[in-house]
Amino acid sequence: MKIISSDDVLARLKQHYTYTERRGDPFRVLISTILSQRTKDENTAKASRALFQKFGTVEKLAYADIKEIEPLIRPAGFYHVKAHWIKEVAQQILNHFHGEVPCDVKELLSLKGVGRKTANCVLVYGFGIPAIPVDVHVHRIANRLGLVSTKTPEETEIELMNLFCRKDWIPINHLLVTFGRDICKPHTPLCGQCFLADICITGQNASQ
Template identity: 60%
Template sequence: MTALEEKYTLRSFEGGHPFRVLIRTILSQRTRDENTDHASALLFSKFRTPEEIAQADIGDIEKLIVSAGFYHVKAARIKEVSQILLDEFGGKVPNTIEELLTLPGVGRKTANCVLVYGFKKPAICVDVHVHRISNRMGLVETRTPEQTEDELKKLVPRKYWLEINDLMVQFGQTICRPVNPLHDLCPVSGLCKFYLEL
């Protein structure tokens, strides 16, 4: 029985707390998600709220999150974002895509992750895994993750939106890998354009 055949449940990042999801997702940008675990745990063991991060010494934040990579940029961003949450959003993470996208360091992928994992709102966050898998399988033919998001929203019934993000990310990290995908273990190779045209 492969991992994909086990009953699937949506992972609950950071306990589903919007602020933690937001900060954690910024930390995970451009770095493998598992590399973010350590940084996120360290950071939240010391600072837990927007107030605490906004007031923290930037050097202290950097030390805690080194393992996430790009830590100079990310430390400055999470401090800045925390301050903006205090100044403009009453210390709460906004729950609309438009508001989230105004935050520095928050693009479409991060904003959608916050909506999905923080607020359980129907959204599809397209990272490179989702983009790659969707195109390999022939579900979509798109150049950018943004186009993939739009196409998937047309293809996939709304009630599955919460699940497909996490499913595809896990699938993309384990089986449908960027190089040397494990076709023999893949449960959908029979439907896969990329595999069938090898």
């Protein structure tokens, strides 16, 4: 059985998927990532567009009425809870960070509804700061490939940070998530079509 190499995995992912570093407004990245929790990307996009059309700044969202926020973000699901979260986040940013989204992990984690995945998304997609956002999909794929053997996304993040050079951290989330949607699906991975099958633990076992 071949031993998987993180450098080989990254090289192959880059051959198959294009990654162009993109940087959005940190506030919008933050709020959209909170809205994305436990919902599909298309629902997040719809809710985010409606929300930012009406409350596009920290100040506007901080002073918005919850009853006005809820219908705008309803497509994202759990809109009662998320409406309170994002309003409180806007208030925290306004009151404690002079209206600017912090670019420090510890400060981001102090915000309502923000965990490590969301904080790292803000660093990567809002500030262009190297980090590895790990959600359940990245966690699953990294373990399935055999890159890591971990029980939680937090453990996976640490292991991936040790495996990959810091200069390569930024595209990892995008590449693995795209790979997961395309081939390494949650319940029915397409091992027979996978360009990593020959070095993947799961793929090699499936071919035996």
